[in-house]
Amino acid sequence: MSETEHTSSHRVTLVNLPVEIEQALMRYVEIQKESAALQDEKYSLRDQIAAYMEGKDASLISPEVDGSRLSVYNTAKTVVDYDEALLKERLGEDYKLILWPDPAKIKKNLSRVAPLLMSLIEEIGSPSQDAVKAAILDGKIKKELFDGAFEKRQTRTFSVTRVRDQNVNENGNAYDDETR
Numbered sequence: 001m002s003e004t005e006h007t008s009s010h011r012v013t014l015v016n017l018p019v020e021i022e023q024a025l026m027r028y029v030e031i032q033k034e035s036a037a038l039q040d041e042k043y044s045l046r047d048q049i050a051a052y053m054e055g056k057d058a059s060l061i062s063p064e065v066d067g068s069r070l071s072v073y074n075t076a077k078t079v080v081d082y083d084e085a086l087l088k089e090r091l092g093e094d095y096k097l098i099l100w101p102d103p104a105k106i107k108k109n110l111s112r113v114a115p116l117l118m119s120l121i122e123e124i125g126s127p128s129q130d131a132v133k134a135a136i137l138d139g140k141i142k143k144e145l146f147d148g149a150f151e152k153r154q155t156r157t158f159s160v161t162r163v164r165d166q167n168v169n170e171n172g173n174a175y176d177d178e179t180r
Helices: 019-055 084-098 103-108 110-124 129-137
Strands: 003-006 011-014
Touching (some): 103 110
Antiparallel strands (some): 003 011
């Protein structure tokens, strides 16, 4: 017998799993742990190589390793995070002088920004599935005009995470290149 819990966007079904699925999940979790360990080792080796290159003041080396020519790049980029509230308070009207469009903020405020962008829509826009459906349903565009003009495919999201104390998920991905 199964139990079902509903979260914000997912249905969780708790069931007695077939042995082969339980074994597959056990192996999956084991591989996640191995992958995390390998990722940690990879970052440790990367740090060692980067330190060597920095000591040689080299941003590129091209060694031959195990019969293959490698190109190894090591560059640093300075990232500045501003305290926007503090700057806005200090600069007042001059705050606008230091601003530049931020894609993340545009996306977050897209419903408010979209009307302002309509004069540029042909340069910055792409067909929207919702807009296509609405135009067809409203009778503004005939459905037949889309025949052969699109490819429909399905994508799937699959993840296995371990739930820790206080519902903090651990996904087994040690780090990505931006976070360490």
